[in-house]
Amino acid sequence: MNFVEEENILEINRVVMAFGGLMALSNLSFQVKRGMIKAIIGPNGAGKTTLFNIITGSFPPTQGSVMFKGLPIEHLKAHKIAQRGISRTFQTVELFGNMTVLENVMLGCHTRIRSSFLSSGFQLPQFRRKEAQIEESAMKILKFIGLVEKFNDRADSLPLGEQKILEIGRALASEPELICLDEPAAGLNETETYVASSLIRAINAKGITVLLVEHDMKVIMNISDEIAVLNYGQKIAEGSPEEIQNNRRVIEAYLGSE
């Protein structure tokens, strides 16, 4: 595949993350090129979610830097990173369960369109205009992810498969350049997994770079352009799906050495 000017949208440089004495990530470096689907795989506890939390600003790394579009972001708070153009989903679904499907996606528009306290309180015309604009763009996303009929349902009333899809939709609402998906297929049945993978492809086709953590190897091998393998907080392999499938160290990490 041909990536736009081979530009790195995200660069992880020698990132170290220590929780007390536990090294969750040690000296990890890798790049994500603009426009690709990159997967991070590895056994449980390899540091995948920790890496996601660092990229999206849940906490800063102990050492090292994270560059997004050439600028360091490792010490920014989560909402600032979201405003720069990185969006995410969570391994355990973190939807706003007491809100409707539409409201969840509308909240995702928060980075782009906002009204001031006074204009919201007095319902000034500009507020109504913005609110209509948010609703329209949220509906467009619901159409894209195929949940438009359920726009008025409470988010926590959806089955898990649709909740995961909705979470992706909410992440799309901020119009990110990079979307980080934390196990989008976990807990899904075969049909739901198929829907989720097609959606990820469709997102990528819109020009959004995708970084994903996943355990479902079928999904990984099907959709990713490049794979990085983590084990005990270190990168043990990186390359195309074919290369990874035949990599001895990867097989050892998953199955144990002979």
Place this chain on the structure above:
Amino acid sequence: MSRIGKIPITVFALLIIAFPWVAQKIPSIENYTDIMIFAGIYCLMTMGLSLLMGYAGQISIGHAAFYGIGAYTSAILTVRYGFNPWPCMIVGMVISAVVAVVVGAPSLKLRGHYLAMATLAFGIIVYIIFNEEAAWTGGPDGMTGIPGLSLFGFEFDSIEKYYYLVWGFVFAVFIFTVNIIQSGIGRALRAIHVSEPAAGAMGVDISRFKILVFVYSAVLASLAGSLYAHYLNFINPSTFDLFFSIKLLIMIALGGMYNIWGAIIGACLITFLSYEWLHYFEEYEVIVYGAILLLVTIFFPKGLVGVPEIVKGWFRE
């Protein structure tokens, strides 16, 4: 959170308008209009606080201080300097907003209930200042001679007129607050309440929203304080003590903190209990409040507005 429709709001407005008219006709509740003025003043505070507690998930144990700042700003500027009361009210609200930022910002940038501790200390400090700075505040004796309110020559000099003034404010603040809840800001607040990590990842600046709501609630408390001072024409520090802050929390817990109607119902009920219905208990009144708080948290965690839902649940079974 369901949308609040036009019908309940219209009913609410009609009730407000009709109340003094009905109360006048029935001798045994003649004085209820007077009590409703205090209930309205408390409603202004509980609406802001329920936004803070129910939506931003933070507790303030120092709102009596903002109530006091409003009352004393109005009293000092009108009595000692002879200013017109209306701008003084705004000055009080601005002072409260600035103080709220100073008190709230450091603790609201942290996760957890640091705001409760900060406001507890703040409330006690302000109470001491009201007592000790006698040259300004009159000390424990308080201040007298605070003028009443008038607008373009229209004097709010009777109980009925002041009632409509206060409840006019309550209604306006109610509409404003409902609009906030139903806007993007309300969405962001609800999101913060459910999941701070997810709200942050969606670009919601969590501490900024918490500070915003805290400042709003402080400004409303200040407005309430000014209205109180101009109604009674007299204030002293004991009105603004720690127990009053706690009483506000009881109002919200009783009414229900996740619903703006809860703030109104709770404020009105507690006001009538303390001004009218609990005289029988005399100094044991505090125990009754304790019992109310206990019963509500155990049996109706969503407050009285949550009761219909519970009853509906019984019928389903």
